Amino acid sequence: xxxxxxxxxxAKWQAAWDAAGTFTARRDPLKPKYYVxxxxxxxxxxxxxxxxxxxxxxxxxxxxxxxxxxxxLHPMGWDAFGMPAExxxxxxxxxxxxxTYGNIADMRAQMKxxxxxxxxxxxxxxxxxxxYGQQQAMFIDxxxxxxxxxxxxxxxxxxxxxxxxxxxxxxxxxxxxSNALVERRExxxxxxxxxxxxxxxxxxxxxxxxxxxxxRLMQANWIGKSRGLQFAFDTVGAPAGFAQIEVYTxxxxxxxxxxxxxxxxxxxxxxxxxxTNPEIAAFVAECRRxxxxxxxxxxxxxxxxxxxxxxxxxxxxxxELPVYIANFxxxxxxxxxxxxxxxxxxxxxxxATKYALPIKPVFVAEGAEETALAEAFVPLKSExxxxxxxxxxxxxxxGDEAVNAAIAHCESKGIGKGVTNYRxxxxxxSRQRYWGCPIPVIHCAACGVVAxxxxxxxxxxxxxxxFDIPGNPLNRHPTWAATICPNCxxxxxxxxxxxxxxxxxxxxxxxxxxxxxxxxxVAEDADYWMNVDQYIGGIEHAIxxxxxxxxxxxxxxxxxxLPAKAIEPFNALFTQGMVxxxxxxxxxxxxxxxxxxxxxxxxxxxxxxxxxxxxxxxxPGKEPRTFLTSEVEAYLAANPTAERTDAYTFLAQNGRxxxxxxxxxxxxxxxxxxDPMNIISAxxxxxxxxxxxxxxxPERDVEWTAxxxxxxxxxxxxxxxxxxxIGEMPADHKGExxxxxxxATAKAVHEVTQGIEGFxxxxxxxxxxxxxxTLAKANASTPAMKEAIRTLAQLMSPMTPHxxxxxxxxxxxxxxxxxxxxxxxxPALLVDDTVILPIQINGKRRAEISVxxxxxxxxxxxxxxxxxxxxxxLAGQPVKKLIVVPGRIINVVV
RNA sequence: GCGGGCGUGGCGGAAUGGUAGACGCGACAGACUCAAACUCUGUUUCCUCACGGAGUGUCGGUUCGAGUCCGACCGCCCGCACCA
Numbered sequence: 001x002x003x004x005x006x007x008x009x010x011a012k013w014q015a016a017w018d019a020a021g022t023f024t025a026r027r028d029p030l031k032p033k034y035y036v037x038x039x040x041x042x043x044x045x046x047x048x049x050x051x052x053x054x055x056x057x058x059x060x061x062x063x064x065x066x067x068x069x070x071x072x073l074h075p076m077g078w079d080a081f082g083m084p085a086e087x088x089x090x091x092x093x094x095x096x097x098x099x100t101y102g103n104i105a106d107m108r109a110q111m112k113x114x115x116x117x118x119x120x121x122x123x124x125x126x127x128x129x130x131x132y133g134q135q136q137a138m139f140i141d142x143x144x145x146x147x148x149x150x151x152x153x154x155x156x157x158x159x160x161x162x163x164x165x166x167x168x169x170x171x172x173x174x175x176x177x178s179n180a181l182v183e184r185r186e187x188x189x190x191x192x193x194x195x196x197x198x199x200x201x202x203x204x205x206x207x208x209x210x211x212x213x214x215x216r217l218m219q220a221n222w223i224g225k226s227r228g229l230q231f232a233f234d235t236v237g238a239p240a241g242f243a244q245i246e247v248y249t250x251x252x253x254x255x256x257x258x259x260x261x262x263x264x265x266x267x268x269x270x271x272x273x274x275x276t277n278p279e280i281a282a283f284v285a286e287c288r289r290x291x292x293x294x295x296x297x298x299x300x301x302x303x304x305x306x307x308x309x310x311x312x313x314x315x316x317x318x319x320e321l322p323v324y325i326a327n328f329x330x331x332x333x334x335x336x337x338x339x340x341x342x343x344x345x346x347x348x349x350x351x352a353t354k355y356a357l358p359i360k361p362v363f364v365a366e367g368a369e370e371t372a373l374a375e376a377f378v379p380l381k382s383e384x385x386x387x388x389x390x391x392x393x394x395x396x397x398x399g400d401e402a403v404n405a406a407i408a409h410c411e412s413k414g415i416g417k418g419v420t421n422y423r424x425x426x427x428x429x430s431r432q433r434y435w436g437c438p439i440p441v442i443h444c445a446a447c448g449v450v451a452x453x454x455x456x457x458x459x460x461x462x463x464x465x466x467f468d469i470p471g472n473p474l475n476r477h478p479t480w481a482a483t484i485c486p487n488c489x490x491x492x493x494x495x496x497x498x499x500x501x502x503x504x505x506x507x508x509x510x511x512x513x514x515x516x517x518x519x520x521x522v523a524e525d526a527d528y529w530m531n532v533d534q535y536i537g538g539i540e541h542a543i544x545x546x547x548x549x550x551x552x553x554x555x556x557x558x559x560x561x562l563p564a565k566a567i568e569p570f571n572a573l574f575t576q577g578m579v580x581x582x583x584x585x586x587x588x589x590x591x592x593x594x595x596x597x598x599x600x601x602x603x604x605x606x607x608x609x610x611x612x613x614x615x616x617x618x619x620p621g622k623e624p625r626t627f628l629t630s631e632v633e634a635y636l637a638a639n640p641t642a643e644r645t646d647a648y649t650f651l652a653q654n655g656r657x658x659x660x661x662x663x664x665x666x667x668x669x670x671x672x673x674x675d676p677m678n679i680i681s682a683x684x685x686x687x688x689x690x691x692x693x694x695x696x697x698p699e700r701d702v703e704w705t706a707x708x709x710x711x712x713x714x715x716x717x718x719x720x721x722x723x724x725x726i727g728e729m730p731a732d733h734k735g736e737x738x739x740x741x742x743x744a745t746a747k748a749v750h751e752v753t754q755g756i757e758g759f760x761x762x763x764x765x766x767x768x769x770x771x772x773x774t775l776a777k778a779n780a781s782t783p784a785m786k787e788a789i790r791t792l793a794q795l796m797s798p799m800t801p802h803x804x805x806x807x808x809x810x811x812x813x814x815x816x817x818x819x820x821x822x823x824x825x826x827p828a829l830l831v832d833d834t835v836i837l838p839i840q841i842n843g844k845r846r847a848e849i850s851v852x853x854x855x856x857x858x859x860x861x862x863x864x865x866x867x868x869x870x871x872x873x874l875a876g877q878p879v880k881k882l883i884v885v886p887g888r889i890i891n892v893v894v
Numbered sequence: 895g896c897g898g899g900c901g902u903g904g905c906g907g908a909a910u911g912g913u914a915g916a917c918g919c920g921a922c923a924g925a926c927u928c929a930a931a932c933u934c935u936g937u938u939u940c941c942u943c944a945c946g947g948a949g950u951g952u953c954g955g956u957u958c959g960a961g962u963c964c965g966a967c968c969g970c971c972c973g974c975a976c977c978a
Contacts, residue, residue, distance in 0.1 A: 213898085213899095214898065214899075214972085214973080217897075217898065217973090218897090218898085218973060218974080221896095221897070221898095221973085221974065222974085224977065226977075226978085228978080247978085248978070249978060250977090250978065251978075262978090302976085327976090328976045328978090329976085329978080330976075330977065330978090332977095333977045333978075334977075334978065337978095338978045339978085340978085341978090345978070346895085346976090347976060347978080348978080421977080421978095422977095423977050539972085539973090542973080543973090694906095694917085694918070695906050695907065695917090695918065695919085696906065696907070697907080700906095700907095702906085703905090703906065705905095705906085705919075707919060707920075708906085708918075708919060711918065711919065712918090714933095715918090718933095762906090762907075762908090762917085762918095763908075763916090763917085765917080765918085766907090766908070766916065766917035766918075767916090767917080768917090769916095769917050769918070770916075770917065773917095836913085837913095838912080838913040839913095840912080840913085840958085840959070842958080842959090843912095843957095843958070843959045843960095844959095845913050848913075880958090881958060882958090883912095883958050883959080885912060885959095888912050888913095889912040889913075889959085890912095891912080891958050891959060892958090893958050893959090
């Protein structure tokens with residue numbers, strides 16, 4: 001064998017796998033199936049290290065499961081609709097379609113050299129009409145099932161870009177792209193009825209045993225179940241039609257502490273009053289302004305306005321409460337109206353204090369007496385408290401008990417009823433954008449909103465659009481929207497909204513089971529391949545994508561597109577950490593200019609970022625770091641917003657000092673990125689794959705370091721050299737220690753298997769390092785050495801498949817390593833004949849003895865007490881207790 | 895504010911309640927070399943010449959035995975944030 005040259009062998013083996021169709025997924029009735037899926041990428045055009053880590057993890061699992069005898073499905077596709085393509089078209093011209101498909105081609109070309117075991121014949125992009133046409137078909141099916149509907153909703157409207165913005169696209173009240181002040185507009189929007197499944201989506205979380213606890217918790221909080229009482233106040237002095245106000249409360253036990261009622265500025269009553277009362281109109285308008293994330297930061301101040309209307313307390317018609325319009329009441333939770341109990345709610349307390357409303361405690365701490373409150377008293381509902389103004393249940397009870405008693409009491413008196421509420425809202429999917437899946441409905445003057453006929457699908461996006469003016473190109477296209485009503489045949493107009501791109505990613509996992517079918521799914525395929533056995537992706541999708549997918553699987557089942565067993569589509573979920581890198585900055589002088597462009601002062605210092613490869617002073621082993629210097633301190637003093645840099649080195653090119661900030665997520669703006677393509681061309685894909693799996697546990701962030709990548713390459717080169725050496729051993733070499741080597745091999749098999757099974761890839765790799773060292777030092781017979789290195793190749797193959805194939809073939813392995821059955825460890829070889837037992841005296845290790853593994857405890861005791869060191873440390877003291885844990889440890893207590 | 899997670903060498907990190915620091919990086923020493931790089935061999939938690947002692951954020955508890963379990967505190971990270 002010659003030198004280790006990854007470029008040559010990697011291309012060779014990738015071609016060999018392709019030619020043999022090694023990774024083509026097939027329905028095989030004789031094998032158990034295994035479906036591994038990594039969250040598919042957005043085709044930005046370049047892969048990054050995060051992709052490498054994500055897809056390598058999935059690949060390790062896929063290759064391992066294939067070797068275990070599973071029929072593996074490991075597909076790849078593209079989450080290809082979305083705003084960036086339109087933004088690119090607006091900024092640089094061109095068409096989103098060309099931009100997107102061009103990026104897909106580029107990214108595929110960058111991914112292929114990684115040698116992933118992907119069945120590329122199943123590849124698709126969500127912007128393929130074949131894909132989104134099926135999505136439209138399901139949309140229509142869901143309309144029929146009542147899972148899709150239209151309603152008016154308040155949205156963030158960007159008046160410049162003329163589109164709806166998601167909450168996270170609104171920054172400080174302005175559109176993230178246009179910088180225009182965002183307006184709250186009420187528009188008719190399409191919604192998926194995810195709230196219909198609130199209870200089920202919450203309850204089913206308990207069954208997702210192989211999901212991270214954190215994700216389940218985040219989803220549970222997001223769904224936000226609450227149990228409370230809904231009842232009506234009779235009004236006094238309200239306009240016609242508002243004889244009653246429905247309120248919802250989770251603390252009906254505090255009804256006797258009520259001091260006011262409050263309604264949302266968006267409540268129908270508020271709207272009615274606004275029409276006739278200019279003062280109220282002004283207040284309500286003020287509340288509606290902003291209304292985005294900025295406001296939350298700006299001020300938590302509670303504001304309200306007394307409407308003059310009064311309501312009667314349900315327990316005592318003579319007791320009247322004022323009705324306020326308050327800025328902190330949300331219209332779309334509960335009924336949009338509340339009763340305020342300031343004593344036991346922080347918000348109500350703040351409000352009552354401001355408007356001098358009464359604050360009467362309903363309960364006090366167990367054993368305490370009623371006193372004036374300086375702040376709201378809000379103990380856990382599980383805590384026992386003493387009710388001083390209770391009306392149901394015993395005086396001494398927990399909040400939970402009191403709530404239940406209060407609901408029962410009120411229901412028996414005919415005052416309202418117990419209600420379960422959820423925080424989860426219906427999913428608004430309308431987007432006034434071009435590059436998305438068209439909503440397949442038609443607006444007819446006579447028939448209203450009508451679904452397109454299925455035989456007319458897909459409703460394709462027109463190609464002849466321009467992006468030179470803001471707004472939705474579909475809306476201003478001269479002919480596209482013009483169509484005929486599928487119902488009456490009259491001239492009608494297409495819906496010009498497209499779907500949120502989260503819809504596209506809510507069912508792609510199901511489509512992979514029959515990616516080119518003429519229906520969304522095919523029953524036999526979905527039945528065989530679903531569910532996804534292992535899903536891998538970023539924690540950032542913990543809520544939206546994963547919750548939408550869970551909803552969609554249920555909706556697909558309801559419309560006959562998925563079997564019942566697939567309503568929870570992902571059996572196991574793994575969320576991987578990010579790839580991080582140090583950040584390098586230097587200070588650069590820039591002239592400061594006034595408004596006319598005239599230079600005012602010579603220089604001001606600016607922080608500029610540098611790519612890792614620009615920082616040549618960072619030579620390994622040169623200890624380039626020094627702690628804070630006065631220069632850095634001076635810079636920081638002059639630039640209070642600058643990030644604190646705590647170390648520096650030198651930029652070799654011009655001698656400028658470079659400051660190092662600790663690792664952060666790789667990002668283009670900070671230039672702390674390492675291009676996977678550079679790594680692959682320098683060291684090969686196997687090095688990149690091995691490195692991203694080593695060192696850190698996969699759920700945690702991994703720091704990319706140049707020295708770490710080099711170390712990996714060196715290690716693979718050593719394995720290569722070791723393989724050559726073993727290959728050149730004379731066939732009749734006897735050596736010694738065959739048995740020990742077999743034991744070491746069995747142990748390695750066991751530990752690597754455990755490591756992969758448990759998603760502890762870093763530990764599996766640590767084992768492989770250790771085993772390689774053992775093998776390198778061994779002097780066993782030639783057959784034993786060959787067997788050991790073949791096993792090493794197999795154990796390495798999920799991580800470094802190319803070098804593994806070369807070693808396998810060179811050492812006489814049969815067929816393709818990727819298809820060889822995973823090695824099994826002989827249990828007999830995992831147990832050592834003799835064990836070393838440490839001896840503790842009073843819990844401190846003092847000696848050790850070597851005994852037969854199966855030696856009876858009584859005999860072990862004898863040997864331990866006869867040990868020289870033990871005798872020395874005991875110094876004649878009597879032994880109080882002697883603990884022998886077989887195969888583990890001995891503890892002598894004196 | 896609420897919820898969750900995490901604190902182990904110079905660094906990334908290992909340790910079913912049973913020898914703390916596997917494995918890797920870095921560092922140090924030696925071999926090879928005219929020399930350096932590469933490569934190979936070895937050392938590397940701290941204190942102590944040594945014997946020995948201390949040690950997993952801090953304090954306390956349970957246990958024959960605690961990084962691991964329990965309680966309080968400190969620090970860091972993440973998620974949610976007017977949800978009545």
